[in-house]
Amino acid sequence: MxxxxxxxxxxxxxxxxxxxxxxxxxxxxxxxxxxxxxxxxxxxxxxxxxxxxxxxxxxxxxxxxxxGRLDPHSTYIPAKDARAYNEPLEGGFEGIGITFNMQTDTLLVLNTIDGGPSEKVGILSGDRIVRVDGIDVAGVKFPQDSLMRILRGPRGSQVRVEVARIGVKDPMLFTIVRDKIPINSVEVAYMVDSLTGYMHLIRFSQTTPQEFTSSVSRLAASGMQQMIIDLRGNGGGVMEAATFLSEFFLPKGAQVMYTQGAASPRRDYIAQQDGLLRNIPLAVLIDDASASASEIFAGAIQDNDRGFIVGRRSFGKGLVQEQFTFSDGSLLQLTVARYYTPSGRSIQRPYQLGNDSLYYVDYLSRYQRGEFMHRDSVRVDSLNRYVTRGGRTVYGGGGIVPDIFVPVDTTKITPYYRAILRHNLPFRFAVHFVDEHRVEMEGLGDMESVRTYFENSKVLESFVNYASQRGVPIARKDYQISKNLIEAAVYSNIARFVWGNKGMYPF
Known part of the structure; x- marks a missing residue:
């Protein structure tokens, strides 16, 4: 017991x-x-x-x-962030139509959108917005995100802004009616020479097909017989926009890509008709920030032997997301498939489920092993070998490797050049210069006359003095080495203030 x-x-x-x-x-x-x-x-x-x-x-x-336990590109977007997330994909938002920068705690208008609400009422680049609907926004450390919220608003609504303008004694009052403002995919398109058209695409959105078609028409009317498409820094966007652009350069029946996933049967994307630009010589520029839809386009061109891919290895995103909307407006971007280039390769670089930390710093590993400087440092998986339509060997698993490698050029970057960039002096000088010379610059007809004007006005000499007065004295040996880079930085910033991107890019 x-x-x-x-x-x-x-x-x-x-x-x-x-x-x-x-x-x-x-x-x-x-x-x-x-x-x-x-x-x-x-x-x-x-x-x-x-x-x-x-x-x-x-x-x-x-x-x-x-x-967060899935792949690096599946993501949840709360309702409060959903509109801002989708605006670049949809190609627009509702607001007053300016690009701006906070300069010494003041909103400085960089440019007005062509045909936008601000341009219509007379806002100019270089204007300083000091008050919005009676609220002081200059000299009071007004948060930039709050400033964007009060400038944006529903289409048709009004906002009153007070502007300080160089040469005008009293503040100027404007009433602006908000409207739909485009977020352009084509940042610039112009003729490099009498035969070569250049186009820089910074994203793929729902408006990309229309923008691309319109830009190509203008270039063709200017005599374009060969083309450069610049996808450097283009992180992708809407998949259908990439397939649309690809078909412009391919013959009928050519494969653009295909997608497939565990719950998504294989779907092939085939050119439905002969592309209008199928015979034009083509070069596509890419770098380590070219991803997703950019890689779809580059892969279609490379695998069909349709043009040359130039630059450095692309990011390596070969996953397709579908967007699901909840009743409260929040979004789920869920990876539903992989895409494959025409040769059958996936260019998705390796990842671990639920571990994004190494995935997004892979470019540091690429840099450290010399991949940005030397082609023979680019690692490819020899077992992941594919063949293009013309019989060339290409590789999957980790981005698009270019046909023509262009290393990062660091030979002209000196301590003096780094110092003027660190202090944002090219931009600050451009603001100062345009304030004093806007009227005479607006009368210049073309970029050649602009360059001549800069040289005759001794703009670089003025910039060096400006930099010295702000704590960056000239280092003459460094200046001679970096002179071309400094000239490009100064000239392009000034030209952008007066003519926008079409003025900036030629420099």
Missing amino acids: RGRWLLWALLGGVVGVLCYGTLVVFTSRRPLPRQSKVGAVIDLIARSYVDTVPIKNLEEKAIELMV
Whole structure:
């Protein structure tokens, strides 16, 4: 009998250890209905938890944690961020139509959008906006994100702004009617010479096909017989825009790409007709920031032997996301498939589920092993070998390797050049110069006359003096080495103020 009591005592001690800190009401245990555990837990907390808790916050956190355990490109966007997230993809937003910079705690208008609300009422680049709807926004450290919120608003609504303009004594008052403002994909398109058209695409959006078609028409009318498409820094966007552009350069029946996933059957994208530019010589510029839709386009051109890919190895994003919208306006960008270039290769670089830390700093590894400087440092998987339409060897798994490698040129970067960039002096000087010379510059007809004007006005000499007065004295040896880079930085900043991107790029 004594042994039995001892056994019960020992068992009771074990149970006590296991249940320490826990008070369970066994008599009220209920089976849970068949449903997702996550949904069941949230439902139980909402109905049965001891205190009132914000269920929506728990849902948001649970979704973020779940999606965070997937690939690096699946992401959850809360409702408050959804509009800003989609604006670049949709190609527009509603506002007053300016690009601006906060210069010494003052909103400085860099440019007005052609045909936009601000241009229509007479706002000029170089204007300083000092008050918005009676609220002081200059000299008061007004947060830039708050400033964007009060300038934006529904199409058709009004906003009153007070502007300080160089040469005008009193502030100028403008009432601007907000409108739809484009976020352009084609940043600039112009003729480099009498035969060569150049186009810089900075994103792929829903408006890209229309912008591209319009720009190509203008270039063709100017005599374009060969073309450069610059995708450097283009992180991608809308997949359909990339396939649309690809078909412009391919014959009917050529494969653009195909997609496939565990729940997504293979879908082939084939050129439906002969592209209008299928016979024009083509070069595509890429770098390590060219990703996604940019790589779809570059892969279609390379695998069909349709043109030359020039630059450095691209980012390596070969995953396709589909956007799902919840009733509260939040979004889930979920990876649903991989895409493959016409030769059958996936250019997605390796990743670990739920571990983004190494994925997004891979470019540092590329730089450290010399990949930005030397082609023979570019690592390819020899087992991941494919053949283009014309029989050339290409590789999958980690971006598009260019046909013509162009290293990063650091030979002209000197401590003096770094110092003037670190202090943002080319931009600050441009503001100063344009304030004094805007009227005479606006009368110049073409970029050649602009360059002549800069040289005759001794702009570089003025800049060197300006920099010296602001704590960056000239280092003459460095200046001679970096002179071309300094000239490009100064001239392009000035030209952008007066003529926008079409003035900036030629320099």
